[in-house]
Amino acid sequence: MRTFADQPLEEQIGQWREYLRRRQAFHGSDIEELEGHLRDQLTALTEAGLAGEEAFLVAVKRMGSLDALSLEFARAHSDRLWKQLVIGPGAADESARTGHTEMLVALGLAVAAALAIKVPELFGIRPDGGGGGEAEPFYFRNASLFVLPLLTLYFIWKRGSGVARALWLALPFAAAAFFANVFPFRTNDAGCCSSDTEVLTILHLPIALWLVVGFAYVGRRWFADGRRMDFVRFTGELVIYYVLMALGGGVLTAFTMMMFASIGMNAGWLVGGWLIPCGAMGAVIIGSWLVEAKQSVIENMAPVLTRLFTPLFTVLLLVFLGTMVWTGSPINVEREVLIGFDLLLVLVVGLVLYSASARDPQAPPDFFDGLQLVLVVSALVVDGVALAAIAARITEFGFTPNRVAALGENLILLVNLAWTAWLYARFVRHRSSFATLERWQIAYLPVYAVWAALVVVMFPPVFGYR
Amino acid sequence: MDMSKDLVAASATPLVLAILAEGDSYGYAIIKRVAELSGGHLQWTDGMLYPVLHRLERQGLVAAKWSTSENGRRRKYYRITREGRAQLAAQRQQWQVVDGTLRGLWMRACMA
Numbered sequence: 125m126r127t128f129a130d131q132p133l134e135e136q137i138g139q140w141r142e143y144l145r146r147r148q149a150f151h152g153s154d155i156e157e158l159e160g161h162l163r164d165q166l167t168a169l170t171e172a173g174l175a176g177e178e179a180f181l182v183a184v185k186r187m188g189s190l191d192a193l194s195l196e197f198a199r200a201h202s203d204r205l206w207k208q209l210v211i212g213p214g215a216a217d218e219s220a221r222t223g224h225t226e227m228l229v230a231l232g233l234a235v236a237a238a239l240a241i242k243v244p245e246l247f248g249i250r251p252d253g254g255g256g257g258e259a260e261p262f263y264f265r266n267a268s269l270f271v272l273p274l275l276t277l278y279f280i281w282k283r284g285s286g287v288a289r290a291l292w293l294a295l296p297f298a299a300a301a302f303f304a305n306v307f308p309f310r311t312n313d314a315g316c317c318s319s320d321t322e323v324l325t326i327l328h329l330p331i332a333l334w335l336v337v338g339f340a341y342v343g344r345r346w347f348a349d350g351r352r353m354d355f356v357r358f359t360g361e362l363v364i365y366y367v368l369m370a371l372g373g374g375v376l377t378a379f380t381m382m383m384f385a386s387i388g389m390n391a392g393w394l395v396g397g398w399l400i401p402c403g404a405m406g407a408v409i410i411g412s413w414l415v416e417a418k419q420s421v422i423e424n425m426a427p428v429l430t431r432l433f434t435p436l437f438t439v440l441l442l443v444f445l446g447t448m449v450w451t452g453s454p455i456n457v458e459r460e461v462l463i464g465f466d467l468l469l470v471l472v473v474g475l476v477l478y479s480a481s482a483r484d485p486q487a488p489p490d491f492f493d494g495l496q497l498v499l500v501v502s503a504l505v506v507d508g509v510a511l512a513a514i515a516a517r518i519t520e521f522g523f524t525p526n527r528v529a530a531l532g533e534n535l536i537l538l539v540n541l542a543w544t545a546w547l548y549a550r551f552v553r554h555r556s557s558f559a560t561l562e563r564w565q566i567a568y569l570p571v572y573a574v575w576a577a578l579v580v581v582m583f584p585p586v587f588g589y590r
Numbered sequence: 591m592d593m594s595k596d597l598v599a600a601s602a603t604p605l606v607l608a609i610l611a612e613g614d615s616y617g618y619a620i621i622k623r624v625a626e627l628s629g630g631h632l633q634w635t636d637g638m639l640y641p642v643l644h645r646l647e648r649q650g651l652v653a654a655k656w657s658t659s660e661n662g663r664r665r666k667y668y669r670i671t672r673e674g675r676a677q678l679a680a681q682r683q684q685w686q687v688v689d690g691t692l693r694g695l696w697m698r699a700c701m702a
Contacts, residue, residue, distance in 0.1 A: 153656075153666070154640065154644075156664065156666075157617065157640060157665075157666045158637060158640060160616075160617075160618070160663060160664065160665055160666075161617050161618045161636060161637075161640075163663065164618040164663075165618065165636065186635065186636045187635070187636045187637040188635035188636060188637040188638055192635070192637075192638075193635075193637040193638070193641075196637075196638055196641040197640070197641050197644075199641065200641035200642075200644045200645045200648070201644065201648075485648055486644070486647050486648060486654065556650075557650040557653070557671075559648055559649065559650050560650060
């Protein structure tokens with residue numbers, strides 16, 4: 125960068141740059157761009173006859189106040205500041221005060237969630253299904269209903285949403301409670317386990333309800349630029365916090381058992397009846413609060429993990445395809461294979477989604493984008509091969525709820541990934557912006573929830589509660 | 591003449607797009623061009639142009655590239671995209687409607 129011969133002027137520019145750097149709204153390239161502008165302006169002003177100091181004052185004044193400027197930058201790049209914007213505006217002391225209230229609210233809701241799971245026991249619904257040894261499916265079917273309404277409540281409180289909105293959000297939960305409990309699910313032929321459709325309900329209800337949490341999370345601005353991406357980020361960070369807390373909980377459990385065993389007491393009832401279920405419920409709320417309040421701590425974990433595992437999964441898929449072609453061995457369609465390939469697609473979508481959430485949409489395509497494209501395309505090929513095998517099996521053995529659910533999910537993910545691959549290819553060849561890809565991923569999110577809701581509501585009656 | 595803030599804000603997008611439609615440019619030159627074209631009546635706070643440019647970039651209406659100018663300074667050059675041209679055409683129609691309506695009213699005011 126060309127410098128001015130005027131030494132004090134250079135120092136002033138340096139100071140101004142430092143002021144910019146302290147604001148989180150400006151990134152390095154923004155500062156460089158603004159500094160270039162300042163220097164152009166200074167050159168013009170000094171050529172017009174102003175002395176260094178005067179020229180600097182005029183140029184800085186024309187640039188505008190830093191407060192107004194950083195506010196505008198924050199608006200234009202809301203993703204950079206999503207945590208600050210989420211935590212709310214205002215000075216540090218104010219946020220400290222609300223932070224304290226928020227902690228109390230979060231703790232209160234966590235305790236409520238922990239206790240909620242014990243309430244059904246008061247009405248005689250025992251977790252062990254009346255001592256039969258088999259776990260009572262009631263708890264699994266309703267697991268998300270113990271905690272997600274409270275999490276929604278937390279966000280309603282936090283975003284200051286009105287009572288009317290809260291009532292609207294309560295509707296899906298009421299519907300969920302209805303559909304989770306009204307169907308007369310049959311027990312399996314063996315008479316012990318849950319039926320297929322019941323297991324499907326257990327798996328799909330949380331996915332459908334997570335969208336409701338999303339509505340509460342974004343507040344009134346579901347369609348606002350970037351808010352849904354914030355929710356995606358939030359979900360990823362929550363999962364990471366939750367896994368960490370689960371690890372800690374595991375250690376706590378192990379020590380509880382070990383220590384009481386050493387004095388000849390069995391702490392199994394405490395661990396199984398209280399510690400694990402209550403902890404699992406409360407941790408959802410605590411995790412969400414931690415994500416909201418202490419974002420800076422592990423804010424960037426999801427993208428880091430994405431960067432780490434994208435190359436590894438790409439290699440895995442390529443080697444797998446290569447091996448399959450080399451040996452010519454077909455995919456052996458077992459019962460779990462379909463689910464396995466669904467999970468593979470979920471994982472690839474997750475990798476794409478989280479790398480998108482952390483990416484600067486304006487950056488040009490780089491090596492990593494090429495890698496992502498290879499990952500997506502190879503996942504598509506692998507899944508295509510698996511689908512062909514599965515389709516053959518379905519035509520041979522007919523439809524079951526599991527197969528239809530898995531097939532539907534596979535198709536939904538396949539559509540997403542196929543279009544993602546197309547957009548990625550265009551982006552890598554500079555035909556389209558990354559923002560288009562991001563918008564596609566974001567626009568697709570409700571599809572998953574709608575399908576999950578469909579599985580919960582339609583499948584049991586259609587398949588005769590099998 | 592002091593332009594109202596809302597009007598300045600609303601006209602920023604079509605102005606930037608129209609200037610970039612003339613040819614690639616960078617922030618400082620865009621501001622100079624606006625001042626020149628408006629005879630100095632349209633005065634932006636210089637810094638405010640950049641959030642506008644970044645927003646347009648994010649919306650895919652303009653594309654940006656860093657390159658070194660003739661005097662050895664690194665600059666971020668902006669170029670209008672195909673979507674940007676479409677958006678400019680749409681904005682142009684809207685502004686023409688506003689302009690035409692006001693013109694008609696003011697002509698009648700003159701005649702009366």
